Amino acid sequence: MRAETFLLDVTRLASRLGRGALTGIDRVELAYLRHLPETGVQCFGLLRTSAGIVVLRQEAFSVIAQWAAGTEIPQRRDVLARLSRRGSAFQGRIETALRAHALARCPMILAGRVLARICKAPTVYLNVGHSNLTHRMMRALRYVPELRIAVLVHDTIPLDHPNYTRAGQGDAFARKLKVVADHADVVIHTAPSTQRLTEGHLAALGRVPSALISPLGVDLTEPDPGQLPKGLNLSHPYFITVGTIEPRKNHKMLLDIWETMAQGKAEVPSLFILGNRGWADPTLLDRLDKGVPGVQVLSGLSDGAIAALMQNARALLFPSLAEGFGLPPFEAAAMGLAVISSDLLVIRDSLSDYPVYLGPTDSYSWMETILLHASGKGTLGRGSSRVEVPSWEGHFNTVLSGL
Numbered sequence: 001m002r003a004e005t006f007l008l009d010v011t012r013l014a015s016r017l018g019r020g021a022l023t024g025i026d027r028v029e030l031a032y033l034r035h036l037p038e039t040g041v042q043c044f045g046l047l048r049t050s051a052g053i054v055v056l057r058q059e060a061f062s063v064i065a066q067w068a069a070g071t072e073i074p075q076r077r078d079v080l081a082r083l084s085r086r087g088s089a090f091q092g093r094i095e096t097a098l099r100a101h102a103l104a105r106c107p108m109i110l111a112g113r114v115l116a117r118i119c120k121a122p123t124v125y126l127n128v129g130h131s132n133l134t135h136r137m138m139r140a141l142r143y144v145p146e147l148r149i150a151v152l153v154h155d156t157i158p159l160d161h162p163n164y165t166r167a168g169q170g171d172a173f174a175r176k177l178k179v180v181a182d183h184a185d186v187v188i189h190t191a192p193s194t195q196r197l198t199e200g201h202l203a204a205l206g207r208v209p210s211a212l213i214s215p216l217g218v219d220l221t222e223p224d225p226g227q228l229p230k231g232l233n234l235s236h237p238y239f240i241t242v243g244t245i246e247p248r249k250n251h252k253m254l255l256d257i258w259e260t261m262a263q264g265k266a267e268v269p270s271l272f273i274l275g276n277r278g279w280a281d282p283t284l285l286d287r288l289d290k291g292v293p294g295v296q297v298l299s300g301l302s303d304g305a306i307a308a309l310m311q312n313a314r315a316l317l318f319p320s321l322a323e324g325f326g327l328p329p330f331e332a333a334a335m336g337l338a339v340i341s342s343d344l345l346v347i348r349d350s351l352s353d354y355p356v357y358l359g360p361t362d363s364y365s366w367m368e369t370i371l372l373h374a375s376g377k378g379t380l381g382r383g384s385s386r387v388e389v390p391s392w393e394g395h396f397n398t399v400l401s402g403l
Contacts, residue, residue: 155324217392224304
């Protein structure tokens, strides 16, 4: 039965605006926000605020997309934002601006009745950002006749690798996954490997909802060298690594390698770390602040600038210890850039034998492979045919037809 209404939860994306470059999950929510209006189906946004819920008109989708692209967010904060004790003043500005596009707003206690009045049956509620996954919200949604709840579970890293996440994140994620087990009609998975892990946890929680498997799309941005920082030396051999600076991304090993290379006599290639600081070992941040020979952190770069750096890099380095999908290797492979990656099943699922796979703790092999590519003798990726990477069109065809 064809959906008459899509209700997209935009809570996470709204909370991330103005906080630097979007993360991978943010980009997925943004892709849904851009695509759903093109389906011709009635679309609304659901936003959880400090004052309750806001049901957003479809026009708000383009406004949020413009903010995500860098358009300035209005300065005004309304009375509700000023009275709230939750969230920052900046978040108050976002909520104020979005309330101007509200079809309805109400406290949580009335959410179910308000949603039932607005949404035409059958309705599909889409949550692809992991925010707003509470039993209370799900019970409110069930007031809507013929509603299906679809949740995209990106990964279960907080449960599988709690040492790679912030303290308490595992417990918080377990509570969200329990909500998925109890209430979701469909779970969207990005790869067979993540499906197996997720469904193992869901089974332990008592219920495994129906599944859809669809790889995320890869956004290919036109390189824009004009957006690169001034004075960047790109004539010297360089490598890039893309991702938030946090323990799971394994930046520590790369810093160790570059320090070791700097102690030798060979010329050291450059390493550009493209990413914002997340939560990280203070020792790692201190090393970055003091500086490591040949290493430079470039935060807040535009997609065009990152694509420009990919054009002439010797390789993308992806030493991550765990991933739910891992977009940077796909983006690099689509440009024909060599990829040196940790041997992760989720990368093999889609990129097969394109990357050079190495153990995430085998620093000697990583250094040897990096030096080989720095000398121009690397044989994989650069100069080979580009691989076909997943598209958003394919993702949405699979998901929306499945729903």
